[in-house]
Each structure stands twice: as structure tokens, then as C-alpha cells.
Amino acid sequence: MMTRSQAAAQRRERILGAAIRQRLIDPDDALLAGFVDLDGVADSVAALRRAFPDSISVLHAFAAKANPLVPLLAELRGLGMGCEVASAGELAQALAAGFMPDQIVFDSPAKTRAELRQALELGVTVNADNFQELNRIADILATRASTSQIGVRINPQVGAGSIAASSTATATSKFGIALEDDGNTERLLRVYREHPWLTWVHAHVGSQGCPLDLIAQGIARTVAFAEKVNAELGRRQIIGIDIGGGLPVDFDSDDMGPGFDTYVAHLRDRAPSLFTGDYQLVTEFGHSLLSKNGFTAAYVEYTKTSGQRPIAITHAGAQVAARTVFQPDSWPLRVSTHHPTGAAKTGPTVVQDIAGPLCFAGDLIARAHPLPALVPGDVVAILDTGAYCFSAPYHFNTLPDPAVYGVRGGADGDLRFEPLRAAQTLDDLLRTSA
Known part of the structure; x- marks a missing residue:
């Protein structure tokens, strides 16, 4: 054989x-x-979808930065994927590939006012990177309605993997709001209380070089934060969690490991609340799919x-x-x-x-x-x-x-x-x- x-x-x-x-x-x-x-891509997408139980609502959003060629994005859309974008250019490519706005997640750490207005007018999901961006979003929503799902990216600060440049949940990472910094958790609680339209939370720990347990640890802190917000506010305001991507790739062989099923097993161990059906989920894999x-x-x-x-x-x-x-x-x-x-x-x-x-x-x-x-x-x-x-x-x-x-x-x-x-x-x- x-x-x-x-x-x-x-x-x-x-x-x-x-x-x-x-x-x-x-x-x-x-x-x-x-x-x-393309046959291999279809197999990889199928493996990702199989790894998550049918009992929960999951949008698997392909990370366009991994390969933003429009015909390939259209192929992934045909396989049932959504699309995660990190710039106005990637957003344009996703729209050109036929993704509907509610299938697109916008995650740039440097969104301009014009980009935010466009995303909110279209109904694209937006994950705010920082408190200043949240203020911009609030100003825009004060003058116009939006169907966008809006979340905030937190940095769970669980540390780095073996490649610093692809570790995004370090103590001093440029991404997201640092959850463990003095006063940030309390400030975030106030923001969620003041803005009922803020209904999601997002975290991404890193990719190549990050062990699965580190990634799962970061997602567990994110789930704990969501549950804290809902408990403090006395309502289920956070209804969705964007858990990012980050499954590492084996560059030493043709092995497809560690595999999406192994990743999900780590999540079940560290963050079992993800699988109760209480939250909608988004994933953002790219590297490991292609x-x-x-x-x-x-x-x-x-x-x-x-x-x-x-x-x-x-x-x-x-x-x-x-x-x-x-x-x-x-x-x-x-x-x-x-x-x-x-x-x-x-x-x-x-x-x-x-x-x-x-x-x-x-x-x-x-x-x-x-x-x-x-x-x-x-x-x-x-x-x-x-x-x-x-x-x-x-x-x-x-x-x-x-x-x-x-x-x-x-x-x-x-x-x-x-x-x-x-x-x-x-x-x-x-x-x-x-």
C-alpha cells in the first residue's frame, strides 16, 4: 500500500x-x-468542517491573507467558507469573489474611518482592535444603523510560541486589548454595558510555532471573559466568539498533522463551553488549509x-x-x-x-x-x-x-x-x- x-x-x-x-x-x-x-483544498475544508460538531453554529472564515487570489476565494466560497479580511484590498477581493457581507469578517488593526463606515454600511462583521476604534464605531453608529455583528479583539496574553513574529498573544503584542493590563477588564465591562451592539469577542493566539495547548489556553481565557461579561451584565450580551485560526503546518513531511480534530480536542479540554451551543463561533484558518x-x-x-x-x-x-x-x-x-x-x-x-x-x-x-x-x-x-x-x-x-x-x-x-x-x-x- x-x-x-x-x-x-x-x-x-x-x-x-x-x-x-x-x-x-x-x-x-x-x-x-x-x-x-483544488481537490486537496476541498479535502482540507471538509476535514475542518468535520472536526466541529453539527450541534453548534460555526462560520469557518478563510483568512484571505493566506492566498487572496479572487478565483481561489470564490472556490472556497463554493465549499461553504466565509472570508476573514485584514485590509480594504482584501475586503474588495472577498466581495469580488462573491462573498455576502455577512460571510465576511474584518480584522485589521489599523482600520480607517472610511473603511469602518464601508464595512458597517455593508453589514460586514467587524472586530475592533482597541478602545479608540470602539469610539469610532460608536460615533458612526450614532448617525446610522448597521446590521454588522461587532466584537472586540482581546489579547489573552498567554505568551509566545517558538516564532515570535507569528505569536500574537504575548504580553506586549500589537494586536487587541491586553486583557491582563491594569484596568482593562473593568474598562471593557463598561464598554459592553454602554454599547448593547457589542455582542462578540475575538482572540487569535498565533500560528506557526504556537503549540495547540497554548492556542487553546488563549481561547479558554477568551471564553472566560465572555462569560464574565454576561454574568456582570446579567444578560447574554456576548452571543458569539471568534476563535481565530493558527493551526501550525508540518513543513518537514507530507503529513497534514496535527489536524483539525486534534485542535478541537484541545479546545474541548480547555474551553468546553464552546461546545454547549450557547455561542456562535467563527474560525479564521488559512495557512493550514492551503x-x-x-x-x-x-x-x-x-x-x-x-x-x-x-x-x-x-x-x-x-x-x-x-x-x-x-x-x-x-x-x-x-x-x-x-x-x-x-x-x-x-x-x-x-x-x-x-x-x-x-x-x-x-x-x-x-x-x-x-x-x-x-x-x-x-x-x-x-x-x-x-x-x-x-x-x-x-x-x-x-x-x-x-x-x-x-x-x-x-x-x-x-x-x-x-x-x-x-x-x-x-x-x-x-x-x-x-
């Missing part, structure tokens, strides 16, 4: 081979492209040796994997090597660097990595890049954004590619910089 890793590698090889045959990636005209396995379902393919242009170290110069670097290039220890990515046909390269491995095309020395996807020896014309696949990579380009050196394709089809049928983003042309680049 084929292992999960073998099956995943075989599917990637089939996708890559078909893409090469159809010239979606080509050594002359298309040196770099991204691919999203990363394992995407890869980036790039041609090897040159190979060389420097200081006895073989180096492959490819067309994939920081412009499609900025996190990995600038924080390689926190965001490592696996690389697979392929012949020009897309077939996997096998044989003895050579310790080598996989470098990108950008004009700075640190533009490396992999450092001292043992892989079959690469030669010009080979193809490398950068794995687990369905989120926060080719959909979030870094524009140093003015390299064009690569095409991104969705792919469908099982083992017994032909693979079908769908454009999710067209390749940017040089004329497109000139229009944006002229």
Missing part, C-alpha cells in the same frame, strides 16, 4: 509533468509558476560551484517565498528535484544550495541541502507553498508575478488546469511603475 508521502509525491509529479506538457511552465516562456491542488495543497515550480537556469559548494540558480527566490528567504529557520521549505519532463530525479545526493534570481546574497530557498545533482534545464518544486508564498509576492528587482493555476482530477482522469492568476507581463509592470 502506498504511503501518504508516496501518494503526495506521485500526485505532484503528475501535476508537474502535465503542466510541462501543456507548457504552463516552459524554459523559454514560463520559467516559474504556482499550482494549487499550504500543503500548493507548490511552486521553477527552472534551473545555471549551476556553479563556489567554495566547493554546488549552487543551482533557479527562478524561485524571495519574490515567491519571502518568509523562507528572510527567516529560513522559522519557515523552512522542502524542495524536490525533477528532470525537464517533470519526472523525479533519483540517485546519489549532493549537498547544494538552491538559489533564487534576486540580486542579494541571501536569496536562497535551501541552504546546504542534500538533493540529486541539478543541471541547467532541470525543474525544482518548492513544496508547501499554497499559502503566503506565490500569492504574496516580494517585488525587489521588479520581477513579474508568476502565473498560478488550480488543478483538479483524480488518478483515473486527466488533470484539468484552471487559471487563478495570469502571469504578469512586462507591459503590466510598466503600467504600475510609470
Whole structure:
């Protein structure tokens, strides 16, 4: 029986081979492209939905920042997802993808008055980040009605995981109202008492590097805060809890762990009140839904040796994997090597660097990595890049954004590619910089 890793590698090889045959990636005209396995995305969404019991009301809102390509957002909408946005641009993308306003959650820490007015006029759910923003919302609602669900983001201050930059519930985090700071809990109680339209609470502990128990601990403090508000006010004013996302991704293998079911088990242990049906819930997963379902393919242009170290110069670097290039220890990515046909390269491995095309020395996807020896014309696949990579380009050196394709089809049928983003042309680049 084929292992999960073998099956995943075989599917990637089939996708890559078909893409090469159809010239979606080509050594002359298309040196770099991204691919999203839409069948895998559907499986991941189904796993998320199965993990939560049918007895509670849950809106699973995809975190658009993970991959905001409009056709992909529309695909997720078709799978029953909502959409979490963190900017006016992401809000526009969500609306263009067909999400109804009541399926959208707006979470930016720096919302302008104009953005708040738009969201409240549309009926988009809004999570206020701070007391000043709450005052702005109150001023707007004093002059017009809104159907928006409105909450406040709290910082449960439970600490950091192993990656500081993706830990959002530290003592000094920029996000939310710090729950444990002197006077903040009492001030929040007054705000909820004064504003009956404030009916939700939101928290997000972090993502990659945050253990599940830390995330569950932060959500438990959030639930305790909601229950304190309702008890102090003598009414069920808080009716919904947005528990954020944050399930970490295994970048070392094709394992999909730890899994949404494991995450829910931690929540049941730490915050059982979430599952009584007393609260509506929102989740905001992105990274864990898409990363394992995407890869980036790039041609090897040159190979060389420097200081006895073989180096492959490819067309994939920081412009499609900025996190990995600038924080390689926190965001490592696996690389697979392929012949020009897309077939996997096998044989003895050579310790080598996989470098990108950008004009700075640190533009490396992999450092001292043992892989079959690469030669010009080979193809490398950068794995687990369905989120926060080719959909979030870094524009140093003015390299064009690569095409991104969705792919469908099982083992017994032909693979079908769908454009999710067209390749940017040089004329497109000139229009944006002229």
C-alpha cells in the first residue's frame, strides 16, 4: 500500500509533468509558476468542517491573507467558507469573489474611518482592535444603523510560541486589548454595558510555532471573559466568539498533522463551553488549509560551484517565498528535484544550495541541502507553498508575478488546469511603475 508521502509525491509529479506538457511552465516562456491542488483544498475544508460538531453554529472564515487570489476565494466560497479580511484590498477581493457581507469578517488593526463606515454600511462583521476604534464605531453608529455583528479583539496574553513574529498573544503584542493590563477588564465591562451592539469577542493566539495547548489556553481565557461579561451584565450580551485560526503546518513531511480534530480536542479540554451551543463561533484558518495543497515550480537556469559548494540558480527566490528567504529557520521549505519532463530525479545526493534570481546574497530557498545533482534545464518544486508564498509576492528587482493555476482530477482522469492568476507581463509592470 502506498504511503501518504508516496501518494503526495506521485500526485505532484503528475501535476508537474502535465503542466510541462501543456507548457504552463516552459524554459523559454514560463520559467516559474504556482499550482494549487483544488481537490486537496476541498479535502482540507471538509476535514475542518468535520472536526466541529453539527450541534453548534460555526462560520469557518478563510483568512484571505493566506492566498487572496479572487478565483481561489470564490472556490472556497463554493465549499461553504466565509472570508476573514485584514485590509480594504482584501475586503474588495472577498466581495469580488462573491462573498455576502455577512460571510465576511474584518480584522485589521489599523482600520480607517472610511473603511469602518464601508464595512458597517455593508453589514460586514467587524472586530475592533482597541478602545479608540470602539469610539469610532460608536460615533458612526450614532448617525446610522448597521446590521454588522461587532466584537472586540482581546489579547489573552498567554505568551509566545517558538516564532515570535507569528505569536500574537504575548504580553506586549500589537494586536487587541491586553486583557491582563491594569484596568482593562473593568474598562471593557463598561464598554459592553454602554454599547448593547457589542455582542462578540475575538482572540487569535498565533500560528506557526504556537503549540495547540497554548492556542487553546488563549481561547479558554477568551471564553472566560465572555462569560464574565454576561454574568456582570446579567444578560447574554456576548452571543458569539471568534476563535481565530493558527493551526501550525508540518513543513518537514507530507503529513497534514496535527489536524483539525486534534485542535478541537484541545479546545474541548480547555474551553468546553464552546461546545454547549450557547455561542456562535467563527474560525479564521488559512495557512493550514492551503499550504500543503500548493507548490511552486521553477527552472534551473545555471549551476556553479563556489567554495566547493554546488549552487543551482533557479527562478524561485524571495519574490515567491519571502518568509523562507528572510527567516529560513522559522519557515523552512522542502524542495524536490525533477528532470525537464517533470519526472523525479533519483540517485546519489549532493549537498547544494538552491538559489533564487534576486540580486542579494541571501536569496536562497535551501541552504546546504542534500538533493540529486541539478543541471541547467532541470525543474525544482518548492513544496508547501499554497499559502503566503506565490500569492504574496516580494517585488525587489521588479520581477513579474508568476502565473498560478488550480488543478483538479483524480488518478483515473486527466488533470484539468484552471487559471487563478495570469502571469504578469512586462507591459503590466510598466503600467504600475510609470
